[in-house]
Amino acid sequence: MTDAPFLIVGLGNPGPQYERTRHNAGYMALHELLGHDSLRPHKKSNTLIAETRLGGKKAILAQPRCFMNLSGTPVRALADFFKVPPAQVVVLFDDLELEFGQVKVSLSGGDHGHNGLRSITKSLGTKDYVRVGIGIGRPPGRMDVASFVLKPFSKAEMKELPIALADAADEVARFVTTS
Template sequence: MSDAWLVVGLGNPGPEFARTRHNVGQMVLDELAARTGGTYRTHKARAQVVETRLRPGGPRLVLAKPMTYMNTSGGPVSGLAKFFDIAPDRVIAVHDEIDIPFDAVRLKLGGGEGGHNGLRDMSKALGTKDYYRVRVGVGRPPGRMDAATYVLKPFSTAEAKELPLLVDTAADAVETLVDHGLLEAQQKYHSR
């Protein structure tokens, strides 16, 4: 098995979804790609991929944005894990999380999917739930709004002003997880 990390930004393809809450995972991947100077290329596994390192001599990263819809993310993720010979315990899913307040980031290994169809499809395709998750808080829908409707809406004007900081923090959390492990990343980001 490779010592590389597969970091997957979950979201939906197309410009109509680009600025929605559901695509915050892909926004974080774009930030990581920009930090490393990486350029996306289309991979046969139906994903946009950047092969890079956080720093010279650092661990190898495969940053990936599936080009499928959220609920069919598993195929591209599984295909990339096989192609790059990366075990599930070196896969990191970066995704929106309605059960966490907007502007908070939480990390975990394994566990349930909390109704998140992208995670459910990833777990099924990888054959395990034991992969890392960087959960980017987008807050709960207001009133009785359906969760699916809420996550497909753009961030509010107030949230949009804070969004760059949230994306930056989530990218930092991915870097901390890769460099220092889950416990240190949780201690740093869960205390905020």
């Protein structure tokens, strides 16, 4: 790894109507990692950022202020601005392929039909960035995937969600610290 900072991006959709939806699990995990720090607007990209240290290493925590399927442009702008190589870009996202509450770190790979990951892959020009999937499970029955991810978590899920978000934050911190 280089001396460049890590760029840790939480994916989600802006606006109060999306705050507690499954699609905003990445935003939620980023805020768990953020702790008491606060995000501020970044002048060169459509994001909110915080500069911090994880395990003694510099990290830029970022929350794009655009819809998820357009997140690649601000992620690329931040990576260019802070001179972060793709291998040090870490993306927190909601993962339909994982059971609710599971967390999985992947060092590269496909987008699994996730429009936010697809946008980032296209903008970075590579699949070689780190993905931290936060399991939201599959839609019940024949429910449309888009409807499912834009629905709020159930009351039962909300009770368990803090554990998954803490696990995701711990995985990011562990990855940065050991890289």
